[in-house]
Amino acid sequence: MQATEQHNNAELISGWVRRWAPLLPGGEVLDLACGSGRHARHLVSLGHTVIALDHDPEMLEKAAGTGITTSLVDLEAPGAAWPFAAGRFAGIIVTNYLHRPLLEAMIASLAPDGVLLYETFAAGNEEFGKPSNPHFLLKEGELLALALAQGLRVVAFEEGRVEQPKAALVQRICAVRPDFPRLAALLPAF
Template identity: 85%
Template structure:
């Protein structure tokens, strides 16, 4: 039997994103390094207008759709600057991408009650394949430490092994800006 390659239609939404995206208040959401747009489409289904940003025009073509504005930007190019104003986004979503020089500007673009959903690979992932370059792997506790330094309130954090869509070591966080209301009714139950 031949394995099925993931496509836009079959690639699953991150369970982390599915669980925590309902916390994002009304407003525009940035899907940073959006790839083919699986998360952008999910966020639109939750009622958010989405900016889907990626450096690959072919991926952006796949990501385009109703409620999604695509943005072709290579944030790692020499001289590249963060293109968004402070306080612009109700939510920022990042999966499987790490470029540390962006982190401060990215958090500054969250609205005062905004939500950050971030998950990416961690040290030790090299045992499962790529990415294996330390430049693209979070150090132990790095994401948690970084969120606290940014003044974010951590709602949920995990650091460990996942099996889907493939075995990997990841860190993932749901963190909110200080003005996010601390209401139990907003949080999903465990």
């Protein structure tokens, strides 16, 4: 990859993912709704093997690379089931995607010391453009409530307006399974 491409890819990585990805324990990580693989490549650079899942074969072709296994699955197709076993992943990364019916099964796929990094649009985002359909927008505090209901410990949660990469209303959470070590030294610097 050329230096310019590497620089451009680095700029595309979510600041939330960049900040909290160092918390991921060793092991396989799922990049759910991976798109072109910007986060999958970042996770590989941190030493993880990654499953990059998306419904779009063209996006998966862009995401493919060393250390990345692509998986073509349409989780929103009628009758679609969550394809992964409980406790499989050291981490799950989700950005700019929301399909509520799979959330509980997704969280169940975290290893006992696994980390969930989730960032997506929130109610009120219609003021800024798409997505504007309430089915694709988190309700106030929804990620926080979900994490707590699923027995996760919340490391960080934010809800509000962001300006980059475009103005939007978002929610984002870094949450860990109960067996994740409780050492402040593991937290990344601001």
